Amino acid sequence: MGRASKRDQVLDTAEALFSRQGFAATGINQITREAGVASMTLYNNFESKDALVAATLERRSTRLLDGILESVEKSGTDPRTRILAVFDAVERWVAAELDSPNGFSGCIFLKAAQEYDDPSSPVRRLAQNHKRRIVGVFEREAERLGASDPAAVARSLHLLIDGAMIQAQIFADAGSPSRARGLAELILDRG
Numbered sequence: 718m719g720r721a722s723k724r725d726q727v728l729d730t731a732e733a734l735f736s737r738q739g740f741a742a743t744g745i746n747q748i749t750r751e752a753g754v755a756s757m758t759l760y761n762n763f764e765s766k767d768a769l770v771a772a773t774l775e776r777r778s779t780r781l782l783d784g785i786l787e788s789v790e791k792s793g794t795d796p797r798t799r800i801l802a803v804f805d806a807v808e809r810w811v812a813a814e815l816d817s818p819n820g821f822s823g824c825i826f827l828k829a830a831q832e833y834d835d836p837s838s839p840v841r842r843l844a845q846n847h848k849r850r851i852v853g854v855f856e857r858e859a860e861r862l863g864a865s866d867p868a869a870v871a872r873s874l875h876l877l878i879d880g881a882m883i884q885a886q887i888f889a890d891a892g893s894p895s896r897a898r899g900l901a902e903l904i905l906d907r908g
Contacts, residue, residue: 724762726752731773736822740770740832740840770829770840777825778847784810789854796861797905800874803854804901807878808894811885823886827879851875862905873904 730752734743745766749756763769785806792802814821826844833840855871864870881897884890 723754723758727754727759727762727769728773728776731769732777732825733819735770735773735828736825737819739828745769767840770833771843774825774829774840774843774847778843778850781810782847782850785851785854789858796858800855800858800862800905801898801901803851803874803878804881804894804898807881808891808898811882811894812891815885815889815891820889821886824879824882827882848875848879851878864905870904874901877901877904 727748731743731748734748734751745756745759748769749759752759759769763772785803788802788806788809789799792798792805811821826847829840829844833844835841852871852875855874856867859867859870859874877897877900878894881893884893
């Protein structure tokens, strides 16, 4: 358990620092110092900084997607309600982050895609896959709803989610996901 605990300490610290500062601006020495671990502990768990970035993104993606899917499942069987449940989950997450001591630092996956701009980068692909999975949730439900173009509806809904997160970050605005939800309702009403 000690090794997993140290690994989690490193991942927790790396996630917080990457979220606030970005990936290039966050060095291994800062991560080990703030995590309270030796460099050897970090390198025993992650072969490189990019491996640490990948593990951080994978863990964050799992946690966020699990929260979204839980919200969707709890919302019932109506596809429209299930789509809107994604916005409700994002609203809760943004509000919790804004209330935290460090505030809301925005979407770590957008930061990863920006900093790792090479299309062949494994980190960029992880960020893309995270976003694709959210689009996939929207597309499945839009199809069940009978939308004429479920893929286009899904991309539009996802655009609202990302826009809401950017606005929440820039303006420390907890209401942006709720406004995005209202726009989502208009998109769903149009079909």
